[in-house]
Amino acid sequence: MTNIKLKELRAEIDRLDAELLSVLEKRIAIVGDIAAAKSDDGKAIAFRPGREASVLRNILHKHSSKLPDTVIAAIWRELIAAVGGLQKPYSVSITAPDKSVGYWDLARFHFGSATPMTLHQLPSVVLRDVSENPSVLGVLPWLSRERDTWWEHLAQGGDNVPKILAALPFLDNPSGEFEDLNSLVIGQAEPEPSGDDISLIVAVTSAEVSRARLNEHLETTGLNGFCADSRSPAIEEGDWLHLLEIPEFIAEDDPRLSAFHELLGENVIKIVILGAYAVPMKS
Template sequence: MAPARTPLDDLRREIDQIDDAIHDLLMRRAAVVERIGAAKGNGAAEAGAAPIFLRPAREATILRRLMARHAGTFPAQVVVRIWREMITAFTRMQGPFAVAVYAPEERRGFWDVARDHFGGFVPMTAVNTPAAALRAVSEGTATVAVVPYPAEDDADPWWRFLVSADAGRPQVVARLPFGGRGNARGENRDALAIAAVPHEPTGDDRTLLSIEIGGDLSRGRLKDSLEACGLPPVSFCTWHPAGHAIGMSGGGPSVHLVEVADFVAHADPRLARLTERTGDIPVRVTVVGGYAVPLALG
């Protein structure tokens, strides 16, 4: 005689049914992603361009929408982690995807941050310098580079390699971690993801500007000019190259990386107004990317 079914048995059966439903939806989502990948490929072929499968702005929008509707006791950070695994897996279904991470032996925490964001099964390669990670993206051996968030005391800043007029150049596309810091090792310094994909708005964004100055313009005056042009600066990093900045003239050259609290497109008219405000001092402004503001999770 079979043992009597208990309330616990009924609950476990309900869990099994929920698991089956989740699995069915995952397979359904995968089928939709396959159609999206095919549509992107067809559209790119018609335009004579390579398809773009990585969409960091779209990913951020998905996660923000989910967090806005999330309720109950299940940890929000775990929801983000589950979806991050899914997002990268579905992206890899559409085309090649690999990550180059600045993670020398003494700074393995960046590897953990990259793994948490891009998933535990994406191909990842550790490199010893940020420049090597950027080079992997430029050469096509990696889709994304993960490098340290810039610091004022960086003697040889990696971000100077992003200053280019090439429309297809790699640029900043995300800030990590996006959904809260997990159990990454080492220092708690954030990272930036770099990829050769478009800089797109999400509604709550930061933009990184490279501002090359060929003369004597103080940081305070530059800050005032940015604010007057509607480009509120959040942070500055400054690099003084050994020689003059490319294409610039005058004394005291410097290059500033300025984080602005807004989305700024490459052709944003505020950038032209900024160069006009500096008068005779030559200034060149380049958008080197940006990111969706990470989620504020406890």
């Protein structure tokens, strides 16, 4: 390639960079208007996980360059995470039980370079951070890890008890992840639908109920989910907790939940929606 040609191509890159920056600045400038539109929503955090998931699905569906999906996702995640912070500052409290930097890595990818993050060994510290401060999001190991019983705390339900809002990674990155980790994001916010979601629900019962029975009742009510885990009471006369995974967004007033409640009969103490997350994408 001649030097003249190279010079021309670099000039074109400079021109495109200026254009990109200008478009980027326009996208960022809209934040003020969005923040004003949200001003009376009473929320401490601008994080809207359902909307974020659909923005990302849309971009990844449309992109056609040679860049890997994960690079495109990283660019948009940087932007979205920072734009949320411009509207209302927030921070992220992370549990890494095995001192694994993998959890930090998952959170950094999702919440970008500028979001303040702290690392803790115990889920209880993250639960406390999030429960005490509505502008803190928590990142906790996936529910099925044997030692992690943090979701039992969420099953209490009630004010200030955080909800599950998202799952990480949203986009897997087979070449960039050195540990096969998954985590959930919690916060003092209401989960919202993204169009393709999984809800996590706990049924609290006073006596043992088999997984087969729970699955049968779920099917009868049309909830199409399954019981992913059951915890026997830690103390005598304590409650049984059954973690249910439902492959759609379930609202508090879904009539199928009350039908399920009725089918369980007098054993059931309460049914608590722990939250929901957008179904992650495959790169």
